[in-house]
Amino acid sequence: MPEPREPPDLLFRSLADPTRRAIFERLCREGEQTVGALTAGAGVSQPAVSKHLAVLRQAGLVQDRHEGRQTHYSARLGALSPLLDWTSQMTGFWQNRFDHLEDLLKRMDQ
Amino acid sequence: MNQASTDMRSVIVEREIPHPPEKIWRALTQPHLIAEWLMQNDFKPVVGHGFNLRTTPYGSWNGVIDCKVLAIEPHRTLTYTWDSGDGPLRVTSVVTWTLAPAGTGTHLRMEQSGFRSDQPQNYQGAKFGWQNFFAKLEQVLARAD
Numbered sequence: 001m002p003e004p005r006e007p008p009d010l011l012f013r014s015l016a017d018p019t020r021r022a023i024f025e026r027l028c029r030e031g032e033q034t035v036g037a038l039t040a041g042a043g044v045s046q047p048a049v050s051k052h053l054a055v056l057r058q059a060g061l062v063q064d065r066h067e068g069r070q071t072h073y074s075a076r077l078g079a080l081s082p083l084l085d086w087t088s089q090m091t092g093f094w095q096n097r098f099d100h101l102e103d104l105l106k107r108m109d110q
Numbered sequence: 111m112n113q114a115s116t117d118m119r120s121v122i123v124e125r126e127i128p129h130p131p132e133k134i135w136r137a138l139t140q141p142h143l144i145a146e147w148l149m150q151n152d153f154k155p156v157v158g159h160g161f162n163l164r165t166t167p168y169g170s171w172n173g174v175i176d177c178k179v180l181a182i183e184p185h186r187t188l189t190y191t192w193d194s195g196d197g198p199l200r201v202t203s204v205v206t207w208t209l210a211p212a213g214t215g216t217h218l219r220m221e222q223s224g225f226r227s228d229q230p231q232n233y234q235g236a237k238f239g240w241q242n243f244f245a246k247l248e249q250v251l252a253r254a255d
Contacts, residue, residue, distance in 0.1 A: 094123040094220055100147035104137055105129045 011079065014059035019044060020052040024061055027075035034070050121222040131185045131209040131216045138188055138207055149175070155182055161190075171195055177205075185209060192222060 015021050023038055035053065039046045053073055056062040060079040065072045127134060137143045139155045149163040159179045167173040174194065181189040188207040195201055203224020210217045 090121040090222055091123065094121060094222070097148055098123055098125050098218075098220075101134075101137055102125075102127060104143065104147045105127065105133060108133060108137070108143075 010059045011061065014055050014061060017052070019048075020056060023049065023052050024056055024075060027062060027073060028077065032065070032072045032074040034072055038073070119224065122219065124217065124219045126212055126215060127218050128215040130214070131211055134209055134216050134218060135185045153177075155179070155188075157182055180204065192224070
């Protein structure tokens with residue numbers, strides 16, 4: 001059976017490479033960075049970092065912002081939401097709904 | 111080839127609420143009140159009644175949750191199925207509300223049990239060490255809030 005090319009597959013593939021994963025994790029931890037700054041800590045050449053960033057961008061995991069001659073990259077954490085354990089997603093959802101429920105109960109008094 | 115996970119997972123949210131069970135029960139079972147705190151719906155407090163909860167579509171999800179009332183014990187418990195999504199993002203679950211008097215208020219408990227077929231931990235997980243990756247990532251996300 002052919003594998004459907006679901007977005008999660010693209011995410012998994014783009015994060016399967018350890019160098020790429022390290023770049024992405026660094027953007028998550030440290031916020032927006034230029035290619036130059038990322039190269040300094042990556043242990044690979046700047047063109048290699050740029051290629052990795054292009055793959056991450058294609059998967060929606062990073063976004064770029066041009067400022068002068070510099071390109072700044074930042075992580076798009078929302079792109080990971082399909083992959084995160086649904087229990088943590090649902091816990092957040094229900095906590096939020098409990099808040100709404102309590103607001104409603106207060107209004108029902110009036 | 112199907113390695114879909116079948117392990118059950120639970121989400122439990124509990125809270126002491128300073129309102130009596132009878133009043134909370136109304137908020138849990140009257141459609142116009144459910145709409146105010148949960149979602150638009152066509153709920154009826156009848157065992158076997160099928161209903162939908164509807165929210166804004168998100169990405170490839172149509173925003174519809176298919177539900178069916180499984181059990182009702184007025185002012186005490188309410189159980190319904192909660193199924194949504196399709197393909198790899200399908201969620202099949204059961205939501206159980208439990209109301210217990212606590213002083214002048216109520217101890218309200220919601221448990222959602224179910225499973226999704228593409229838990230990242232099970233998706234070729236061992237091969238790439240995803241489990242570790244996602245654990246770290248969730249810490250990052252928690253701090254980002």
